[in-house]
Amino acid sequence: MMENSKVVELPASPEKKRRKLLLIIAASIVALSVTAVLVLSFSPLLAAKKIEVTGSKLVSEKKLLEALAPLQGVPLPRISESRVAELIGDEPAVDEIVVRAKMPDTLVVEVVEAEPVAILVDGKNSFIVSSTGEKLKKIGEKDKTKLPRVKASDETKDPEKFQLLTGILSTVEPKVLKQVSTATLTQAGFMELALPNKRTLIWGDGDKAALKNEVANIFLKQLKENKAKAKVIDVTNPENPVTY
Template sequence: MRRPRAPRPAHEPVEPAGAEEAGRAPERAAESAHPGPAAPEGAGPARYPAVVPGADPAAASTGVATRADPGSLGRLREYAASSVVSTGLTDRLAERRRAARSLRLRRLTGAVVVVLVIAAIVWGVLYSPLLALRPADITVVGAEDASGAVSADQVRGVLAAHEGESLVRLDVDRLGGEVADGLVRVRSASVTRSWPHGLAVSLELRNPVAAQETDGGYAVLDSEAVVLETVAEAPAGLTRLATDGAGEGAPRLTAAQVATMTAIMGSLDATTRQQVSRATVSTAGQVVLSLANGASAVWGDGSQNALKARVLATLLTTPASVYDVSAPHNPTTR
């Protein structure tokens, strides 16, 4: 026999999706139309629904959360990133400006310091007493060759006008010229600096080689016919200059004749020069040297003086009354 089937349950009506939500919509609309009582005092600030960029403004006004558009989050991130980049760039530019100002200030300060240091060094070297000349610190070399004719104090006296000047600013060549011009016995002077306050002066002196009679006495001459001094009496040991046939009616020596004879006397070595007592010159310019032993030396004109002097020094070793060196390559004695 067949078993009887159980009766099927009656199907309950299935509520369509969203019906419940749709049924609540009028209630929410009524609540929004008739707001509830205000929040009591002290209950805190009212909360407002957040508005998401890209979301439906109507949903934001009703307070119903909705999902934002897919591009809204990207725009939000771009906005935030652009704000950060803008703020960071501004800060970096400001920092760079501050660094540039600081660098300029440091450079300016460094330049001022360098200028002040250089100015201090220049003043100390050129104008301060640090390197100032002191006459007491001037040393003189070569004055002893003049047999007291030139003293170190005379040289210091000439250079005393530069006392207190920095050695760096002194022109040593000009100082040498001042010494030579200020002291007639000095032919030339070489000046060097002796740090920190002195000078070293090396002298080349003029040596007297002849004497010329003048109205005021006897002029003492060197090899360049420079008058070193004038004395009342003929100096001993110096050759006297005269014209040939000297007498009361003899012509006076010309400057050219004096220059020729002093150059001849200057070419002789000291030993030979001491043997010459007198030198005469003719109107034709021929010079004859009279020796202290009575002999004579025919010199001729003023050419080849150095060679003639060497030849005469050699001939004087042979006794003779006349030594002729006017032709130095063919000298004769008799």
């Protein structure tokens, strides 16, 4: 090679420059996003100063607010549903929780409670119970909750049998349920419901619930209009209901 030969550097292609610029921009966006997240996660400007609880009827709102007190002052982005659930603890009436932030400083905790189906009367104590037979709340004698009452017995003390009864009760629609005073479970595993004027609705098991509700409503309407004198309505087989 001749001594006076020179190496000439070619300018970078426009495409290469564009890719380099895009990489720089992307890296800057990521860095800014991470910084923003860190700032928001630890900034006292977004700290929870207020806590609101909605949807609680069986559980005292005051009790829940006391349990959630440790979240006061914690930045909203750092408060998770798992942390809220941990603070609430094993509360049988709380089926689910939904947590959301109401900017700039309020934490809203929406409580979804278990559906009550009956009142278990055990001596002088009464408890609202769920479809799984779990005690949701202890109530006093003057409580006006309108639910079928179940007297404590050997059946109710057997968790499996009691859960069978409450499970069947959960298939009865409110329109029928509001006319029921007491519910019992027979040895055959069938549910019987006490109606006004010493009438009985034999419901059977939890099968064909929609049709049973439809048939029961027809008979209850007839009873209300004094068009039926039957003391017993048996919808165990709703395709062929029996009255006597």
